[in-house]
Amino acid sequence: MNRYKVTSSEKLIIITAVLPALLQGNYTPTDSDGTCQVALYIEAGRVSQIRQLCTGMNFSAPQGWQVLELPVQWILIPAFVDCHVHLALDGVTGFKGLTGPVADQIIETRLRQVVDSGIMALRDGSDRFKTGLQARYLSRKLSAETIMPAVIAPGAAIFRKGFYGANLGGEGVTNFQEVENRLLQLQKEGADQVKVVLSGLVNFSYAESTGPPHFSLGEMQAIVARSRKYGLAVMVHANSDLAVRLAVQAGVHTVEHGFFLSKETLQLMAEKGVAWVPTVVPVAAALDLYQGSSREEKAIKKIIEKQLNMIRLARELGVTIGLGTDAGAPGVDWKNGYRQEMKLFAQAGLSVPDILTIASENGARVLGLNREMGKIAAGKKPCWLCLEKNILSGVENFNEPAGIFFSFPECSTGKTTP
Ligand SMILES: [Zn+2]
Structure with a gap:
């Protein structure tokens, strides 16, 4: 398993496939087989922006940013x-x-x-x-x-x-x-x-x-x-x-x-x-x-x-x-x-x-950690998993993650607001 510990000092762009349903922030499943390619910008330990990439588009990173391109057979999902x-x-x-x-x-x-x-x-x-x-x-x-x-x-x-x-x-x-x-x-x-x-x-x-x-x-x-x-x-x-x-x-x-x-x-x-x-x-x-x-x-x-x-x-x-x-x-x-x-x-x-x-x-x-994790969205910490895409045809295909992105999710108050 690949482990990526994301520090707050680095500027990182991850290029990966995601499930559009999880990006949209609602629970309605769309076409469960479809994925889309995105560039996730991470700075100060959190996602600062997400850009959808069109097929065939050439991606060039701004200066001072590191780029990590994940294997095409992976999808990125929240941990x-x-x-x-x-x-x-x-x-x-x-x-x-x-x-x-x-x-x-x-x-x-x-x-x-x-x-x-x-x-x-x-x-x-x-x-x-x-x-x-x-x-x-x-x-x-x-x-x-x-x-x-x-x-x-x-x-x-x-x-x-x-x-x-x-x-x-x-x-x-x-x-x-x-x-x-x-x-x-x-x-x-x-x-x-x-x-x-x-x-x-x-x-x-x-x-x-x-x-x-x-x-x-x-x-x-x-x-x-x-x-x-x-x-x-x-x-x-x-x-x-x-x-x-x-x-x-x-x-x-x-x-x-x-x-x-x-x-x-x-x-x-x-x-x-x-x-x-x-x-x-x-x-x-x-x-x-x-x-x-x-x-x-x-x-x-x-x-x-x-x-x-x-x-x-x-x-x-x-x-x-x-x-x-x-x-x-x-x-x-x-x-x-x-x-x-x-x-x-x-x-x-x-x-x-x-x-x-x-x-x-x-x-x-x-x-009570939803301000920190649980989504691939701007403002959240990178607490994510890379899974083989075949999980989309059934969760029984899940063995263990191919990779994990990690930034320790702290409960902001130490408590949950009921
Ligand atoms: Zn119990």
Whole structure:
């Protein structure tokens, strides 16, 4: 893989093919096979202008500019964003294997694997040791020397004591004063977002129930309002239609997982501008774990099928979908999880430009990094990937990027505006 680290002192022109759909800044896919040739001018670490090049036109660079012409079989796209990972987890043992803080070196290896898959920003899904915050510090430090993804970290999750969530948040809350204390602490620790656990896990024995929501609508509204005061967006772990709807009504920033949600809830999400991170791949991975157990296998297949149908519907209804892998969860490894989730999106019926837009632009919005990355546009930093053009005939043709352009995407305020 070719790695191009772009510094703020150089004046660089990149000549490359791009997808016109991604240049136009809207989500409407045009002819998915068509690409156009452009010259991208980069100065002071950001894109200053984009010129479309006509075929046969001779390009001459102004004085003092370097020109980099990329191979014709490549297309340039914005780098990928993983909206939901667990940097604390090894992809095999899950939370059972997490018994103490994770060594920096292990986190560094995971971050490097992420970059090799074309991901330049990720959001941690929390754990009780606050590995996301540790990883964020580490990636910033290492980015001076090498290519590291930006990490958006929620710290320890807020969950109701006695309910699911101890692995994600350590100590549960019992009243609003404790929520308030936790938010104060998160702000002090420099958390970027707040993770709230509103439901249990997907139950593979039954294809539906995950139990009732762990907070009432009033409680969720209070948590969201108070988080907003601190400038923190709320990401909510929610399965079951009831839990997801409650989260959406409370005005959260993103719904994580969202298994078993309904069309009506998706409509409400579209209306209220709540983003959805459906994380199909950990459930697909569970198919291997439950092989031979026909009851679970059948239930899992049903759950996946329903989730894929809802993803297609969400796209049609205009819901902002983010791609999240739950990387680190059992069966979701750090290298292949992203590719697998993309393939599942394709299986749901989404087009290649749709999937690439979800992977980049939508992801940047979910993470609050959209001023920095997520598009090939004037004002953005060069956080891009070069892919072989054959990806246009199907995301299954994506292996690893042929090249990456990198300029560390800093969250401008350290927080996300909800
Ligand atoms: Zn998770």
